[in-house]
Amino acid sequence: MQIDKILRIYLGDTWALITEFVLIGVALLAVYATLALILIYAERKICGFFQCRLGPNRVGKWGILQSVADMVKILLKELIHINRADHFLFRLASFVIIAASICTFAALPFADGAHVIDFNIGIFYLMAVSSLGVVGILMAGWSSNSKYTMIGAMRSGAQLISYEISAGLSLLVIVILSGTMQISEIVAQQSEMWFIFKGHIPACLAFLTYLIAGHAETNRGPFDLPEAESELTAGYHTEYSGIRFGFFYLAEYLNMFIIAGIASTMFLGGWMPLHIPGWDLFNNTMDYIPSVVWFFGKTFFCIFLALWVRWSFPRLRIDQLLNLEWKILMPICLINLILMTLVVVL
Amino acid sequence: MKKEFGYIREIFTGSYRLLQGMYITFLNMIRPKVTQQYPENRGKKIYPERFRGLLTMPHNEQNQHKCTACGICMINCPNGTINVISKTVETVTNTTTPEGEIKSVTKSKKALDKYMYDLGSCIFCALCTSSCPQDAIEWTNAFEHSVFTRDKLFKQLNREGSELITKNKE
Numbered sequence: 001m002q003i004d005k006i007l008r009i010y011l012g013d014t015w016a017l018i019t020e021f022v023l024i025g026v027a028l029l030a031v032y033a034t035l036a037l038i039l040i041y042a043e044r045k046i047c048g049f050f051q052c053r054l055g056p057n058r059v060g061k062w063g064i065l066q067s068v069a070d071m072v073k074i075l076l077k078e079l080i081h082i083n084r085a086d087h088f089l090f091r092l093a094s095f096v097i098i099a100a101s102i103c104t105f106a107a108l109p110f111a112d113g114a115h116v117i118d119f120n121i122g123i124f125y126l127m128a129v130s131s132l133g134v135v136g137i138l139m140a141g142w143s144s145n146s147k148y149t150m151i152g153a154m155r156s157g158a159q160l161i162s163y164e165i166s167a168g169l170s171l172l173v174i175v176i177l178s179g180t181m182q183i184s185e186i187v188a189q190q191s192e193m194w195f196i197f198k199g200h201i202p203a204c205l206a207f208l209t210y211l212i213a214g215h216a217e218t219n220r221g222p223f224d225l226p227e228a229e230s231e232l233t234a235g236y237h238t239e240y241s242g243i244r245f246g247f248f249y250l251a252e253y254l255n256m257f258i259i260a261g262i263a264s265t266m267f268l269g270g271w272m273p274l275h276i277p278g279w280d281l282f283n284n285t286m287d288y289i290p291s292v293v294w295f296f297g298k299t300f301f302c303i304f305l306a307l308w309v310r311w312s313f314p315r316l317r318i319d320q321l322l323n324l325e326w327k328i329l330m331p332i333c334l335i336n337l338i339l340m341t342l343v344v345v346l
Numbered sequence: 347m348k349k350e351f352g353y354i355r356e357i358f359t360g361s362y363r364l365l366q367g368m369y370i371t372f373l374n375m376i377r378p379k380v381t382q383q384y385p386e387n388r389g390k391k392i393y394p395e396r397f398r399g400l401l402t403m404p405h406n407e408q409n410q411h412k413c414t415a416c417g418i419c420m421i422n423c424p425n426g427t428i429n430v431i432s433k434t435v436e437t438v439t440n441t442t443t444p445e446g447e448i449k450s451v452t453k454s455k456k457a458l459d460k461y462m463y464d465l466g467s468c469i470f471c472a473l474c475t476s477s478c479p480q481d482a483i484e485w486t487n488a489f490e491h492s493v494f495t496r497d498k499l500f501k502q503l504n505r506e507g508s509e510l511i512t513k514n515k516e
Contacts, residue, residue: 050371054381312371313364328357 024116028106032254039253040067042300043307050311074249077242082144085239089143094240094247097136101251101258103129108261109183111271112291122183123175126262127168130217133251134160137226137236140248144239152235155318156219156226162325163216163223169333170210173202173340174266187270192277194269202340207267209333211305214259216321218252221310225318260302264295268302271295398470399489401463403482403503410511411504412482415458419474419483427468433459458504465491466499 011019041056041064048055056063082090107126109115119125134157141153174195178186189195196203216223219235227235237248264270271291275283316324382391393399405411415432435457440450461483475483483503493499 046375049375049379052374052377052380054379054383057383308368308371308375312368332357 028102028116031110032102032105033250035257036250036253037067037071039257039303040070040249042303043253046304046307047311050308071246074246075243079242079244080239082239085145086143089139090239091244093136093140093143094244095136096139097133097251098247100129100132100136101254103132104258105254105261107183108258109187109265109270110292110295115184118182118184121181123171123181123186123266126183127164127171130255130258131160131164133255136251140240141236144236146239148232148234148238149236152226152232152238156236158318159219159223159226159321160217162322163213163329166209166213166325166329166333167217169330169337170206170213171262171266173206173333173336176337176340176344177203183265183270187265187272190269190272192275194267194272194274196267200343202336202343203267205332205336206340207263209329209336210263210267211259211302212329213325214263215306215309216325218255218259218306220252220256221306222313222316223321225315225321256303256306257299260299260306261295263302264298268298269294270298393487393489396485397487397489398472398485399487400465400485400491401468401474401483401503402486403461404484405505405508406511409505409508411458411508412480412511413458413461413504414480414482414510415456416479418477418479422473422477424471424473425467425469427464428474429460429462429464430458431460431462432456457510461503463501463503464499465501466496 044066045055045063056066059065059069104126106116107119107122107129109118117125137156137160138153141149141151141156144150174186175181177195177198178189180186180189186195190198192198196207215221219226226232227237232238237245240248271294273283273286273289273291273294275286403411403413413430415430417430417432420428420430433456434454437453437455438450439453440448443449470485472485475481475485491499
């Protein structure tokens with residue numbers, strides 16, 4: 001890389017490395033924040049379309065600057081001091097949530113080469129870090145000294161921990177198919193054909209179960225009962241205000257992006273263009289589209305699916321939610337795992 | 347065995363129903379949006395014919411209306427919005443008797459003096475227009491009724507000096 005060479009000329013090796021770390025960190029944070037704004041805008045617009053409305057359309061052309069205005073507003077808001085709350089945990093919770101979200105976000109392969117850390121246990125890392133968020137949620141619920149947040153956090157904890165299993169099992173299907181946990185390797189293996197096509201029925205099933213489980217993990221859509229407005233006001237972040245609430249909000253939207261990003265990386269080929277074996281001309285033309293466009297296109301497609309589901313289905317009750325996971329989704333995932341093993345072995 | 351079969355069938359029927367729901371919402375998404383951008387579309391939007399904005403009494407070019415001051419609309423109005431004030435008009439007509447004498451006959455007839463309409467208490471139920479035997483009053487699409495004082499909502503529907511339409515006797 002050019003920047004690397006220049007830095008190494010002027011600074012020592014150690015300092016060059018540190019500067020690069022900082023630069024990449026800043027870049028990731030910038031992308032994180034911008035994506036959050038884009039996602040909030042897209043969500044509001046698409047939600048409007050689903051309800052036969054126009055969505056935000058006053059600030060800027062087509063309301064493009066609406067989420068920027070909202071961001072400025074939330075930055076200027078007062079941080080309300082909660083009486084008799086556990087202040088240390090109360091403040092820590094929002095940082096835990098956003099840190100978990102950023103750690104997962106940073107490990108996504110955004111484009112060809114634009115991949116910050118490439119472990120040999122990449123998926124394992126993604127799963128582990130993304131489930132750290134539940135700690136923040138429980139912390140927030142417990143420390144706020146309020147019934148609403150407490151019940152919301154308990155529900156959320158139960159939901160996240162249960163659905164983590166399905167999500168993990170669905171990803172394992174792809175790990176079995178590819179034989180590796182390294183994300184770059186998984187993406188590279190999809191250069192001939194995306195795993196959703198390569199893996200026959202088990203891969204399609206795994207894609208569906210992953211989308212459902214991932215959707216439940218982001219506390220959105222039909223699974224948003226931890227923050228069911230009608231009964232819990234806002235769930236675990238009821239007592240938060242100002243930028244601390246903003247952190248929760250940001251993390252929620254980015255978790256949606258992360259789930260969609262993982263789904264597109266694992267099943268839809270990540271940044272890999274659409275390749276059909278035998279069609280060389282088609283494959284070559286597809287290669288001209290930049291890999292960033294491919295990654296974000298697929299991810300936004302998955303996000304659109306999530307929003308579509310969100311505005312189609314009614315909210316589940318807590319018992320229905322857990323029934324869905326333990327009685328339906330998990331058995332399907334386990335059977336799917338066996339099916340995939342058979343496909344790979346035979 | 348039956349129970350297990352039902353469990354598996356439920357998964358499939360359930361997914362099918364969910365897909366049906368998603369199909370409906372997708373149709374909803376691509377449907378034209380119903381939002382009206384009001385101040386911008388002022389004058390451009392065509393309102394439906396039966397939209398009830400304001401009660402009016404149409405007059406023709408000779409400043410004539412169809413109201414006979416029968417008061418049916420006033421009786422039908424559920425909250426006294428309409429007040430028909432009538433007057434008696436005496437017409438003197440000269441008729442020739444069979445004997446050849448010219449005799450003047452005075453006819454007194456009920457006519458409309460003032461048709462008072464209180465927009466502020468109107469509930470736009472349209473009982474007045476549907477009960478009117480002469481079709482003398484009708485609804486228009488004008489809906490921008492905001493004024494600064496309550497008095498401006500009291501409207502007189504017949505114009506000054508207007509009279510009942512004269513029917514052509516054929």
